[in-house]
Amino acid sequence: MQNCAIELKNIRKTFGPVVANDGINLQINRGEILCLLGENGSGKTTLMNMLSGIYQPDGGEIYADGRKVTIRSPHDAFKNGIGMIHQHYHLVDVFTAAQNIILGLDEAMDIGRVNTRVKEICDRYGFGIDPKMKVYDMSVSQKQTVEIVKVLYRGSEILILDEPTAVLTPQETDKLFAVLRNMRRDNKAIVLITHKLAEVMAVSDKVAILRKGRYIATVNTKETSPGELTDMMVGRAVTLNLDRPKYDNPEDKLVVEGLTVVDREGIKKLNNVSFTARTGEILGVAGIAGSGQKELLESISGLYPVKSGSIKFVNTDKTTVELVGKTPTQIKEIGVGMGFVPEDRLGMGLVGSMGMTDNMMLRSWREGRGLFFNRKKPQDLADRVWKKLDVVTPSTEFPVRRMSGGNIQKVLVGREIASHPPVLLTAYAVRGLDINTSYAIYNLLNDQKMGGSAVMYVGEELDVLMELCDRILVLCDGQVSGIVDGRTATKEEIGLLMTTVGGKEA
Amino acid sequence: MSDKAKKNKTPFIRLSKKSESMLDPRKAVAIRISSVVVALILGSIPILLTGVNPVKAYGIIVQGSLGNKIYLQQTIKKMIPLLCCALAIGPCFKMRFWNIGAEGQLTAGAIACSAIAIWFGKSSMPSILILSLMFIFAIVAGGIWGFIPGYFKAKYNTNETLFTLMMNYIAIGIAKWLQGGPWEGRKGTQIIPIFDRKTFLPNVLGVHCGWIIVLLIVIIMHYYMTRTKHGFEVAVIGDSENTARYAGMNVGWIMMRTMFLSGAICGIAGFVVVAGANHTLNDVVADGNGFTAITVSWLSQLNSYVMILISALLAIISKGSKTLNQRVGVPASVAEIVSGILLFCMLGCEFFINYEIKFRWSRDKDAKKSASTAEQAKNGSTDGNRSSIPANTSKEAE
Numbered sequence: 001m002q003n004c005a006i007e008l009k010n011i012r013k014t015f016g017p018v019v020a021n022d023g024i025n026l027q028i029n030r031g032e033i034l035c036l037l038g039e040n041g042s043g044k045t046t047l048m049n050m051l052s053g054i055y056q057p058d059g060g061e062i063y064a065d066g067r068k069v070t071i072r073s074p075h076d077a078f079k080n081g082i083g084m085i086h087q088h089y090h091l092v093d094v095f096t097a098a099q100n101i102i103l104g105l106d107e108a109m110d111i112g113r114v115n116t117r118v119k120e121i122c123d124r125y126g127f128g129i130d131p132k133m134k135v136y137d138m139s140v141s142q143k144q145t146v147e148i149v150k151v152l153y154r155g156s157e158i159l160i161l162d163e164p165t166a167v168l169t170p171q172e173t174d175k176l177f178a179v180l181r182n183m184r185r186d187n188k189a190i191v192l193i194t195h196k197l198a199e200v201m202a203v204s205d206k207v208a209i210l211r212k213g214r215y216i217a218t219v220n221t222k223e224t225s226p227g228e229l230t231d232m233m234v235g236r237a238v239t240l241n242l243d244r245p246k247y248d249n250p251e252d253k254l255v256v257e258g259l260t261v262v263d264r265e266g267i268k269k270l271n272n273v274s275f276t277a278r279t280g281e282i283l284g285v286a287g288i289a290g291s292g293q294k295e296l297l298e299s300i301s302g303l304y305p306v307k308s309g310s311i312k313f314v315n316t317d318k319t320t321v322e323l324v325g326k327t328p329t330q331i332k333e334i335g336v337g338m339g340f341v342p343e344d345r346l347g348m349g350l351v352g353s354m355g356m357t358d359n360m361m362l363r364s365w366r367e368g369r370g371l372f373f374n375r376k377k378p379q380d381l382a383d384r385v386w387k388k389l390d391v392v393t394p395s396t397e398f399p400v401r402r403m404s405g406g407n408i409q410k411v412l413v414g415r416e417i418a419s420h421p422p423v424l425l426t427a428y429a430v431r432g433l434d435i436n437t438s439y440a441i442y443n444l445l446n447d448q449k450m451g452g453s454a455v456m457y458v459g460e461e462l463d464v465l466m467e468l469c470d471r472i473l474v475l476c477d478g479q480v481s482g483i484v485d486g487r488t489a490t491k492e493e494i495g496l497l498m499t500t501v502g503g504k505e506a
Numbered sequence: 507m508s509d510k511a512k513k514n515k516t517p518f519i520r521l522s523k524k525s526e527s528m529l530d531p532r533k534a535v536a537i538r539i540s541s542v543v544v545a546l547i548l549g550s551i552p553i554l555l556t557g558v559n560p561v562k563a564y565g566i567i568v569q570g571s572l573g574n575k576i577y578l579q580q581t582i583k584k585m586i587p588l589l590c591c592a593l594a595i596g597p598c599f600k601m602r603f604w605n606i607g608a609e610g611q612l613t614a615g616a617i618a619c620s621a622i623a624i625w626f627g628k629s630s631m632p633s634i635l636i637l638s639l640m641f642i643f644a645i646v647a648g649g650i651w652g653f654i655p656g657y658f659k660a661k662y663n664t665n666e667t668l669f670t671l672m673m674n675y676i677a678i679g680i681a682k683w684l685q686g687g688p689w690e691g692r693k694g695t696q697i698i699p700i701f702d703r704k705t706f707l708p709n710v711l712g713v714h715c716g717w718i719i720v721l722l723i724v725i726i727m728h729y730y731m732t733r734t735k736h737g738f739e740v741a742v743i744g745d746s747e748n749t750a751r752y753a754g755m756n757v758g759w760i761m762m763r764t765m766f767l768s769g770a771i772c773g774i775a776g777f778v779v780v781a782g783a784n785h786t787l788n789d790v791v792a793d794g795n796g797f798t799a800i801t802v803s804w805l806s807q808l809n810s811y812v813m814i815l816i817s818a819l820l821a822i823i824s825k826g827s828k829t830l831n832q833r834v835g836v837p838a839s840v841a842e843i844v845s846g847i848l849l850f851c852m853l854g855c856e857f858f859i860n861y862e863i864k865f866r867w868s869r870d871k872d873a874k875k876s877a878s879t880a881e882q883a884k885n886g887s888t889d890g891n892r893s894s895i896p897a898n899t900s901k902e903a904e
Contacts, residue, residue: 303751329754340752348748354741361738362753371734 003029004066005158005189006051006082011060013046020046024060024215026208028158033180033190035200035221037233038210039288039460044193045087047210048160052084053077083151084160089143091135098131101150121152125182140265141172148179158189165199166290167267177203195233195288196477197226197499211235230495234462242439242467243446244486247280252314253454254300254423259309261295269295271478273309277423277454282445284469284486285458287498292478293458294343297425300456301340302328313423329366336423339416343427343458345405349412352401356382356393359400360415385414389440406437413441417448424448427458442468462491477501519865534859541855542848549844556836563830567841570829571822577829579712583783585821586716587612587775587792591799592806592813593720593727594771597764600731600808601740605765607655607670608772609796610677611648613789615773616780617681618647620698620787623780624689627702636704641777648773649766651677656765660758674796682789689787698786707782714782723771728810740764772796801849823848 006028013021021043028034036044049055051062053071062069064080071077077084091100098114118131129138129145138146144164151159161180165173180190180203194200200207201221209216209232216232254277261270270292277283285293298304300311302323312320313336323331331338342348350359360378368374382396389410393403400408409429417424426445430438445468449455459465465472469486474497482497550560571581591608598605619640626636655669684698691699707714731737739760743750750757779791798820806812827841 327754327756328752329756332754342752344748347746348752351742351745351749353745358738358741362742362749365735365738365753371736373733373735373738 003031005030005064007063007066008047008051009061009063011047011050011057011062013043013050013055013057019213021050021057021213024210026215026218028189028191029206030157030189031184031187032205033184033192033203034218035204035207036191036193036210037195037197037200037207037229039195039233042210042233043213044210045162046213048084048162048191048193051077051082051158051160053082078154078156081155081157082160083154083156083158085144085147085151085162085164087162087166089147091143091146093136094134096132096134097129097138097146097149100135100146101131101153105154118149118153121149125152125179125186127179140167140267141169141176144168144176156188158191159183160191160193162193163195164192165194165196167265173199195499196501197229197496198501200229201226209233226496226499227492230492230499234491234495236491240463240467242442242464244468244470245446245450247450247452250278250280252276253279255310255312255314255320256300257310257312259296259299259311260307261299261304262307263295269478270299273475273478273480275473275480275483277456279422279452279454280449281470282449282455282457282468284465284472285456285475286462286465286472286494287475289460291475291498293427293475295478296475297340297342297427297456297458299324300423300425301338302326302331337419337421339419339421339424341409341413341416341424341426341429343431345408345412346401350400350408353399355395355397355399356386356391356411357396359411360385360418363415363419381415381418385411385418389414389444406433409433409437409441413444417444420448420451420453422453424453424455425458426456428460429457430464431460438464462494466491466494474498519863537855537859538852541851541858545848545851548851549847552840552843553836556840558834558836563834563836566830566833567823567826569826570833571826575712577825581818581821581825582713582717584825585817586720586782587779587795588799588802588821589813589817590720590723590775590778591772591795592802592817593723593810594768594775595799595803596727596808596810596813597731597737597740598768599803600744601761601764602744603656603659603761603765604667605652605655605670605768606667606797606800607652607673608768608775608799609792609794610670610674611651611769611772612776612779612792612796613674613677613681614651614769615644615648615776616787616791617677617684617776618643618773619777619780620684620689620701623701623705624698627705631704633704637707637781640705640781641774644773644777644780645770646773648776649770652765652767652769652772653762656762659765660761678789678792681787681791685788698788700785701780705781706785707778714778716778716782719774719778723774724810724814727771731808731810736760736763801853805852820845820849 004027006026008024008026011021011024012019024043024047026047036048038044046055050057051071053074053076056070056072062071064082069076069080071080071082092103095103098111098118101118102109102114115131121127122129127145127149129142129149133142135143135146144167148159148161164176168176177199180192183190184205192199192204204221206218207221207224207229208218209229211233212235219228256276257274259270259273260268263269273292273296275283285296287293295304299306300323306324309324311323313323314320321334321336323336326334340349346352351362357375357379360381361373361375364378365373367377379396385391386393386396391403391407391410391414393407400411403411413426413429424445429445430441433441442464445455445457457465457469459468466486466489472484472486472489472494473480474482474484474494476498479501481500484493484497546564550563553560553563570577572578591612594611595605595608622636622640622643626639651673655664655666655673658664658669659666686696689698691697707716709715710718731740739750739755742753742755743757743760747757750760775795776791780787784791802813802816802820805816823841823845827836827838827845830836830841831838
């Protein structure tokens with residue numbers, strides 16, 4: 001009982017009608033590393049945010065050392081010894097490590113003493129940072145270290161790390177794990193939010209699994225296997241009765257070879273990705289969010305700089321054109337028709353303050369000579385999309401931002417499929433949509449497929465991917481961990497690939 | 507216990523953002539009108555302190571700016587550069603490029619056309635040719651002055667607010683140097699002699715023909731912003747740079763182009779002031795118009811035609827308060843305080859259009875509100891959390 005640092009009983013949290021957490025029971029023990037495992041959107045971060053005082057639970061109780069507590073702010077959390085290291089760091093770039101660490105603390109600013117204490121903490125657990133180093137000079141992993149030391153400096157006994165390894169190299173991950181083990185020896189309670197099975201197996205003592213906001217079970221790591229964990233994480237397959245018409249003779253349309261991209265920080269977002277998308281086929285892309293899906297679609301459409309590799313578009317006469325190194329406009333000019341439904345609808349695909357007509361014009365504004373644009377064609381297209389897809393809006397001039405999510409998506413998809421592009425890229429096309437709208441979108445995608453388009457469908461729900469897609473490409477950490485047949489693959493198989501870098505057994 | 511403590515913490519007054527569905531255009535107009543009324547009432551306090559009847563003072567302001575032909579012409583003269591700069595800033599603000607360098611761009615234009623006036627004014631060149639040369643040079647100089655910050659923003663993502671602001675001081679500094687150095691008339695006067703008559707803009711209806719140029723720009727800018735590909739590009743970038751890139755727009759190039767255009771129109775303002783009104787160059791050629799234009803642009807919500815009204819209003823106050831000073835001895839500084847109060851109220855009322863104030867006791871309203879936020883959350887969630895955030899922040903643009 002004394003060993004138990006924090007106990008959660010029947011925690012519930014809702015955001016409007018969305019239930020993020022329900023019926024969560026969890027025990028966090030001292031001297032133990034607990035992994036919180038679950039797919040994206042399973043409520044891991046929400047749960048931990050309640051512990052760190054960012055959210056407050058709508059129901060249930062939190063006990064710290066057996067006392068019932070209310071955690072109303074991060075300050076309260078610190079008082080209870082809880083410290084959270086977020087996925088996105090909150091550091092002041094122009095301050096030194098030590099300055100960042102004492103930021104917000106109500107104590108005398110004796111920077112010399114702070115430096116010594118920081119040094120002590122570092123030596124104790126094996127961190128390698130210089131307290132006098134400025135944050136803007138630090139690597140991502142050093143910034144993370146500062147965040148961890150910051151929490152330790154405040155005397156936290158319970159550390160929550162939200163996907164700490166997402167931004168680290170394998171070597172840095174090993175180093176982090178060594179530090180975590182040191183902390184465990186020091187009788188601290190550690191919660192690690194992750195969805196990488198290999199890491200769970202490597203470092204944790206216990207694993208708690210969440211699925212769709214619900215608590216599934218807590219198991220001892222030693223007594224379980226990656227397969228069993230995957231089962232608990234993805235749940236049983238649900239039948240959705242989606243259509244998957246068969247297209248007679250698919251041909252290669254898009255050949256991607258050795259595609260590698262790096263982001264601004266120099267982190268590899270895609271690593272040696274190769275696959276082929278065929279006409280008359282929906283190629284699903286599965287993976288934990290942030291495994292490189294966004295970068296994959298954006299590099300195909302010319303919006304993301306490619307470091308190496310090739311993306312070839314196959315014309316109807318079998319000649320190929322290289323798309324790497326071309327801007328979206330150049331790709332359009334050489335006659336490659338590509339539709340792209342990006343994940344960020346209003347931030348990338350549409351202009352929120354404009355109506356349907358002007359949004360249709362985003363694809364055709366350049367057409368025609370002269371200074372003035374032609375509003376006739378987009379107006380006609382807007383009318384057609386409005387009627388054909390049953391978009392609920394008072395007029396085609398009504399700002400799309402004020403429409404509901406489903407209608408916004410219909411406008412976007414409607415525009416992208418209007419010209420029957422040979423390649424159609426979609427990212428989370430049904431995210432946040434109700435069942436009916438989702439089915440409407442699935443049907444539109446199937447229509448495109450049967451019309452001979454090569455459709456790429458980046459999705460998050462495995463059940464949908466398995467019923468809608470002909471083949472499923474599984475990404476993990478920017479690498480292809482497998483390409484499976486949508487008709488024969490099992491949910492467990494995909495779930496395991498999603499959590500296994502490079503497709504090797506965890 | 508803790509719940510009780512929490513309830514008592516409900517602040518006495520709090521602010522909440524009105525949802526878009528609650529924005530009633532009629533209400534907005536009412537708020538704007540009442541802001542002017544409040545401004546007039548507040549403004550009467552400093553006037554009272556000088557011992558003048560505020561009603562009489564306001565009467566003099568109106569009479570002294572519109573009351574007779576001469577006053578009216580002077581008011582229009584004041585209005586021309588202000589309106590021109592406001593028009594120039596419009597596309598930048600639409601693009602969310604905070605160009606506060608109209609002052610410097612106007613000065614740059616003024617310097618360039620003064621150079622032509624000084625070099626060729628005494629030559630045998632016909633007046634129309636000199637004026638055209640002055641016009642072109644003003645456009646190019648103003649344009650370059652705008653293009654430079656645009657270039658650095660596009661290439662190196664520098665902060666355009668600071669950059670354009672600093673460019674103002676450089677331009678004004680150059681004018682000052684010319685005034686006291688190479689172009690100085692009699693040594694020690696710090697004055698550039700009046701240019702040759704050939705460089706004067708002809709008068710039409712008693713005012714230099716700059717007003718025709720500016721009215722033309724009003725119409726051109728209106729069509730530019732609403733009907734052309736360029737205007738569309740600018741509007742898309744203002745909403746989301748990512749969307750612009752997605753639609754295949756070259757964001758950097760469009761920024762530079764728009765800043766050139768903006769600077770060029772400010773340059774025209776400089777030309778109009780030099781050739782139409784001052785007939786010489788000095789370091790205060792912009793006379794704060796570049797900054798006041800920001801207010802005009804903003805208050806007009808970037809609508810070219812509304813800019814005419816707002817700039818007229820500001821010109822009336824400015825001219826009227828001069829008359830006020832001459833007639834009843836109200837110091838010019840008091841008149842400036844009054845116009846400051848008016849601007850403050852007019853800008854401040856935008857806040858009340860977008861937000862509402864709630865008191866602790868308005869519980870029943872609260873319940874309604876929370877129901878509507880739940881509704882919003884529902885709409886938001888169908889959309890993914892991410893997209894609901896830009897939806898809120900981008901509201902400022904409208």
